[in-house]
Amino acid sequence: MSARFSRIARNGSQVSASSSGSIDVSAHNHILSQIRSIPDLSSWLHEAWSPINHRHERIAAGTLSMGMAVLTREMIEMHVVQAPEVRGMLDCLPVADRLSLKFIGSRQKLGTWPLSKQQALTSPTAFKMAAEPDHTEHKKKHHVNLNDASGAEHKAVDDTATAILKKKKKPNSLMVTDAVNDDNSVIALSNNTMETLQLFRGDTVLVKGKKRKDTVLIVLADDELDDGSARMNRVVRHNLRVKHGDIVTVHPCPDIKYAKRIAVLPIADTVEGLTGSLFDVFLAPYFREAYRPVRQGDLFTVRGGMRQVEFKVVEVDPPEYGIVAQDTVIHCEGEPIQREDEEGNLNEVGYDDIGGCRKQMAQIREMVELPLRHPQLFKSIDTHARAVANETGAFFFLINGPEIMSKMAGESESNLRKAFEEAEKNSPAIIFIDEIDSIAPKRDKTNGEVERRVVSQLLTLMDGMKARSNVVVMAATNRPNSIDPALRRFGRFDREVDIGIPDxxxxxxxxxxxxxxxxxxxxxxxxxxxxxxxxxxxxxxxxxxxxxxxxxxxxxxxxxxxxxxxxxxxxxxxxxxxxxxxxxxxxxxNPSALREVAVVEVPNTRWDDIGGLEDVKRELIESVQYPVDHPEKFLKFGLSPSRGVLFYGPPGTGKTLLAKAVANECSANFISVKGPELLSMWFGESESNIRDIFDKARAAAPCVVFLDELDSIAKSRGGSVGDAGGASDRVVNQLLTEMDGMTSKKNVFVIGATNRPEQLDNALCRPGRLDTLVYVPLPNEESRAGILKAQLRKTPVAPDVDLKYIASRTHGFSGADLGFITQRAVKLAIKEAISLDIERRKAREAAGEDVDMEEEDETEDPVPQLTKAHFEEAMSSARRSVSDVEIRRYEAFAQSMKSAGPGAFFKFPEAGEAAAEASGGAGGFGEAANDDSLYD
Incomplete structure (x- = not known):
C-alpha cells in the first residue's frame, strides 16, 4: 500500500499544484480513480496523512493537504468515513495549510447511502443497503445545495404559497456573546455549529454585522459555547457595529488570498507620547507567524509593555481582505489617524470591562436590556451603569446628585424635569443618577425644604414614566438606608442590586x-x-x-x-x-472597607514565633484554620464550624500572640479591637461601634476579630446599676446579637481574650458564640525553653549559654516574664558595649590619636553576643507576675468548664445492655428516670 500511496501522492502533487494553490477537477478525478481499488479507505487515509502529521517536507505537505481535502470531502459526502474522523486529521494541519484548502470537484450527492466501503469503492452509482432495511427507498430524495454553507434543502415551487407560515431557519445566523480568548482575529463557535456550517478549525470565514459592515476571522472551536452563539471580542464587535445579543451571519470564505502588502496607521490618541519604531514593538510580534486575516477599514489593538495601541487597516493588496503571511509587506508610515475621524472609540466601557459581579450584571441586563430592546414587554424598570448603555446603544444621560441642586427656589426641581424630558426625546435612553442619597434623603429626617421638594419631584417623574417604557432609570449609592423609603417600593426602584465584595x-x-x-x-x-x-x-x-x-x-x-x-x-x-x-x-x-478600623493588618506572626503551647495551637488550628482551608469537609458532614474562641488564663501567657498567629496562618485579615476603645459617652454610640466593626469584618471575610480585654465590655448583665443608663448591658446585648448572626454568614471568627473569665456574661460562653474555650496556662519547662529560643532567634547568644537550664529555674514564670529576662539581658549587653566604646575613645584621645567614624566602625565589637554574665545579672532582678493563688483560681475555672457535662463517663451501651436498660427504665448518668419532667 505504501508504494501505491507514494505513487498517488507523487502524481497528485504533480497535477494538483497550480499557481494559485487550487485543485482542478481533472486532478481530483485522477487521484480519486486511483484509490477506488483500495479496500480499506480509512487506513489509507491515516497512512496518507501521516507525513503531514509529522511535518515531513513542508512544501510537499502543503500541496498534499489540498489534494487530501478534496478526497476527504468526497468521502464524507459518500459517508464512507465519518466527518469527525477526518476533522481530527484536518486539525493536525498547520494553520497556513488549512487556510489554503479549496474544495473543488464532484458535488453530486449519491441517491442512497452505501452499506460498506467496498460497495462504495466498486460502484459509483446509487447503492442498496443489504445488512439493514433501506429506509430511504420509499422516501423522496433529499437534495442538498452544497454551494450553500447551511446545507438548506431546495424548496419546491409550490412551497412559496405557504412560505410565510414556515419558520425561517438560518443556521449561519448566530447571536453575539462575550469572548474568552481576547484575540482580534478569532471567532469561536460550538462544535455542532461548525459541523452544521461545514467548517473546520482554522478556516477563514466572512462575518457580516450591522450597517453593511463585515470582516474576516479565523474559526476556533469552543466546547463550552451554546449552539447558535458566537464569541467575539470587543474589537471585532466594534468593526461589525454589533453589541451583545445582536445577530451576525457567518459565511465560508475559501477564496481568500495571501496579501502582498497592507498599510496600517495608528490612532493618534493611543500613540501620544510614544517614540521609536511602532513596527518592531507592536506590529511585528502581532503578525509574526500568526497568518491573521485582515479587512480594509477594520481597527485592531496591539498591546506592548504598559501600553495598548490602536491601528486601522487603510489598504490591502489585493483589495478588501487578505491573510498576512511571512512575505506580506506591512507599511506603517504616515500621520496618525485622528479619533474624531473614526465612527467610534474602542475604549468605551463594555460588559467585558466589568468583572467580579457576574450575578449582578445578569440581573441588570435582564432588567435594562429587555425593556430597551423589547419595550412592549415592560412598563418601567430601574437600576445601574454606562456599560449597559454602550452595549445596548441606548442614549445615556448622567445626573450627578449634587449638580442639580440650586440656591434658586424651584430650580432644582426644574433641572430634574429637564433631565427626564431630554432622555425622553432621545429614547431609548438610560437615566443614571449617581449618589442618589444626596438628592433623595429621608424626608422625615431632613431639615431642608429643598431636599423634600426634590424627592417629591423625583417620585412624580418616576410615576409618570409608566407610559414611557423605553426610558430606564438607574441609580447608585453606597448608603441605601439613607434614601427615602418611598423610592424603594415597586414601580419606582423596584429592584435593588447589591454590588458586594467580590469573591x-x-x-x-x-x-x-x-x-x-x-x-x-x-x-x-x-x-x-x-x-x-x-x-x-x-x-x-x-x-x-x-x-x-x-x-x-x-x-x-x-x-x-x-x-x-x-x-x-x-x-x-x-x-x-x-x-x-x-x-x-x-x-x-489595604482593603478600602477596613481603612476606618483602627488596627487592620495581616500579621506576620507565625506558629514558629510562639514557643510551647502545642495543645493550644492544635485546638486553634482545628477551630479556625480548618474551616478556612477545608470548607468542603464541613459541607460534607453538614456542619457549621465554630466561629468563636475564648482565650483565658494568667496575664502574659501569649493570648494576643496566638490570635495574630492564627490570622496569619489562615491568610485572613485581622482586626484588633481593644475593649475600652469601643465605649463612648454618647447614647447608642458604643453599640454602633460594635455593629460597624462586625460589618467591616464581614465585608473583608475571611477575617479574625480579636477582642482584647473582653471583660471590660462583656461583664455579667444586671450588675451595672447607674452605669449610664445600662450602657454596658446594651453593649453585651449587641455583641451577643452580632455573634449569633455570624454563623449563617461569612468566615468571620471572633477571638476573645481575658484574664478574668469569671466576670464574663454566661450567655457569651454558650455553644454558638464563644463556644471553644481555650485555657492558656503558664508554660511548663519544655514550653519555657521554646519561648526563650523563639525570643532569642534573632539575637547572637554565646554557645555556652544553656537556655534549658534557665527554663528549669523559672518555674511559674509566664511568657511575658521570660521576655523581661531576655530583654534585660540585651539591655545589659548594650550598656556594656557602650561603656567599653566610651572608655576606648577616651583612651585614644588621651594618647593623642585622631580616630574618624569609619575607623571606629571597623574596630572590633567589644560585646559581640550575650554571655552567661548578662543572663545571671538579668535573673537577679526577675520576678513572677502571677501568684500561686491566681493560678489556682484559673485552674479551678478551667476544671469547672470541663466537668459541666458527662465528660469521659459517657459511652453508648451494648446491644444487651440497651435492651435491659429499656425494660428497666434506668435513667442516664445516675439521674432519675423522670428527670425531663418540669413538675415532678
Missing amino acids: PTGRLEILQIHTKNMKLGEDVDLEQIASETHGYVGSDIASLCSEAAMQQIREKMDLIDLDEDTIDAEVLDSLGVTMDNFRFALGVS
Missing part, C-alpha cells in the same frame, strides 16, 4: 481586566494574587495593579528621562510587571 473568582476577573494592557512577567500568578486579596473591591485591585506598575517603573527609572516629553517604544516594551512588584504592592495596600 476570589470575581477578584481574578477584575485582575485580568486591569492587567490586560500590562506586560506581565512569566512568574506572575494572578490566581495566587486573587486568593491573597481578601476584602479587596474593584478600586482596591485597580490601585494594587497601579502600584505594582509604578514599582516596575521605579526599577527602570534610569532608562526614563523625565525632561523628555516622549518615551521610546523600546523602553516601554522593556517594562514588565513581575510577581515581586505585586508582592511589594500587596505590602503597602
Whole structure:
C-alpha cells in the first residue's frame, strides 16, 4: 500500500499544484480513480496523512493537504468515513495549510447511502443497503445545495404559497456573546455549529454585522459555547457595529488570498507620547507567524509593555481582505489617524470591562436590556451603569446628585424635569443618577425644604414614566438606608442590586481586566494574587495593579528621562510587571472597607514565633484554620464550624500572640479591637461601634476579630446599676446579637481574650458564640525553653549559654516574664558595649590619636553576643507576675468548664445492655428516670 500511496501522492502533487494553490477537477478525478481499488479507505487515509502529521517536507505537505481535502470531502459526502474522523486529521494541519484548502470537484450527492466501503469503492452509482432495511427507498430524495454553507434543502415551487407560515431557519445566523480568548482575529463557535456550517478549525470565514459592515476571522472551536452563539471580542464587535445579543451571519470564505502588502496607521490618541519604531514593538510580534486575516477599514489593538495601541487597516493588496503571511509587506508610515475621524472609540466601557459581579450584571441586563430592546414587554424598570448603555446603544444621560441642586427656589426641581424630558426625546435612553442619597434623603429626617421638594419631584417623574417604557432609570449609592423609603417600593426602584465584595473568582476577573494592557512577567500568578486579596473591591485591585506598575517603573527609572516629553517604544516594551512588584504592592495596600478600623493588618506572626503551647495551637488550628482551608469537609458532614474562641488564663501567657498567629496562618485579615476603645459617652454610640466593626469584618471575610480585654465590655448583665443608663448591658446585648448572626454568614471568627473569665456574661460562653474555650496556662519547662529560643532567634547568644537550664529555674514564670529576662539581658549587653566604646575613645584621645567614624566602625565589637554574665545579672532582678493563688483560681475555672457535662463517663451501651436498660427504665448518668419532667 505504501508504494501505491507514494505513487498517488507523487502524481497528485504533480497535477494538483497550480499557481494559485487550487485543485482542478481533472486532478481530483485522477487521484480519486486511483484509490477506488483500495479496500480499506480509512487506513489509507491515516497512512496518507501521516507525513503531514509529522511535518515531513513542508512544501510537499502543503500541496498534499489540498489534494487530501478534496478526497476527504468526497468521502464524507459518500459517508464512507465519518466527518469527525477526518476533522481530527484536518486539525493536525498547520494553520497556513488549512487556510489554503479549496474544495473543488464532484458535488453530486449519491441517491442512497452505501452499506460498506467496498460497495462504495466498486460502484459509483446509487447503492442498496443489504445488512439493514433501506429506509430511504420509499422516501423522496433529499437534495442538498452544497454551494450553500447551511446545507438548506431546495424548496419546491409550490412551497412559496405557504412560505410565510414556515419558520425561517438560518443556521449561519448566530447571536453575539462575550469572548474568552481576547484575540482580534478569532471567532469561536460550538462544535455542532461548525459541523452544521461545514467548517473546520482554522478556516477563514466572512462575518457580516450591522450597517453593511463585515470582516474576516479565523474559526476556533469552543466546547463550552451554546449552539447558535458566537464569541467575539470587543474589537471585532466594534468593526461589525454589533453589541451583545445582536445577530451576525457567518459565511465560508475559501477564496481568500495571501496579501502582498497592507498599510496600517495608528490612532493618534493611543500613540501620544510614544517614540521609536511602532513596527518592531507592536506590529511585528502581532503578525509574526500568526497568518491573521485582515479587512480594509477594520481597527485592531496591539498591546506592548504598559501600553495598548490602536491601528486601522487603510489598504490591502489585493483589495478588501487578505491573510498576512511571512512575505506580506506591512507599511506603517504616515500621520496618525485622528479619533474624531473614526465612527467610534474602542475604549468605551463594555460588559467585558466589568468583572467580579457576574450575578449582578445578569440581573441588570435582564432588567435594562429587555425593556430597551423589547419595550412592549415592560412598563418601567430601574437600576445601574454606562456599560449597559454602550452595549445596548441606548442614549445615556448622567445626573450627578449634587449638580442639580440650586440656591434658586424651584430650580432644582426644574433641572430634574429637564433631565427626564431630554432622555425622553432621545429614547431609548438610560437615566443614571449617581449618589442618589444626596438628592433623595429621608424626608422625615431632613431639615431642608429643598431636599423634600426634590424627592417629591423625583417620585412624580418616576410615576409618570409608566407610559414611557423605553426610558430606564438607574441609580447608585453606597448608603441605601439613607434614601427615602418611598423610592424603594415597586414601580419606582423596584429592584435593588447589591454590588458586594467580590469573591476570589470575581477578584481574578477584575485582575485580568486591569492587567490586560500590562506586560506581565512569566512568574506572575494572578490566581495566587486573587486568593491573597481578601476584602479587596474593584478600586482596591485597580490601585494594587497601579502600584505594582509604578514599582516596575521605579526599577527602570534610569532608562526614563523625565525632561523628555516622549518615551521610546523600546523602553516601554522593556517594562514588565513581575510577581515581586505585586508582592511589594500587596505590602503597602489595604482593603478600602477596613481603612476606618483602627488596627487592620495581616500579621506576620507565625506558629514558629510562639514557643510551647502545642495543645493550644492544635485546638486553634482545628477551630479556625480548618474551616478556612477545608470548607468542603464541613459541607460534607453538614456542619457549621465554630466561629468563636475564648482565650483565658494568667496575664502574659501569649493570648494576643496566638490570635495574630492564627490570622496569619489562615491568610485572613485581622482586626484588633481593644475593649475600652469601643465605649463612648454618647447614647447608642458604643453599640454602633460594635455593629460597624462586625460589618467591616464581614465585608473583608475571611477575617479574625480579636477582642482584647473582653471583660471590660462583656461583664455579667444586671450588675451595672447607674452605669449610664445600662450602657454596658446594651453593649453585651449587641455583641451577643452580632455573634449569633455570624454563623449563617461569612468566615468571620471572633477571638476573645481575658484574664478574668469569671466576670464574663454566661450567655457569651454558650455553644454558638464563644463556644471553644481555650485555657492558656503558664508554660511548663519544655514550653519555657521554646519561648526563650523563639525570643532569642534573632539575637547572637554565646554557645555556652544553656537556655534549658534557665527554663528549669523559672518555674511559674509566664511568657511575658521570660521576655523581661531576655530583654534585660540585651539591655545589659548594650550598656556594656557602650561603656567599653566610651572608655576606648577616651583612651585614644588621651594618647593623642585622631580616630574618624569609619575607623571606629571597623574596630572590633567589644560585646559581640550575650554571655552567661548578662543572663545571671538579668535573673537577679526577675520576678513572677502571677501568684500561686491566681493560678489556682484559673485552674479551678478551667476544671469547672470541663466537668459541666458527662465528660469521659459517657459511652453508648451494648446491644444487651440497651435492651435491659429499656425494660428497666434506668435513667442516664445516675439521674432519675423522670428527670425531663418540669413538675415532678
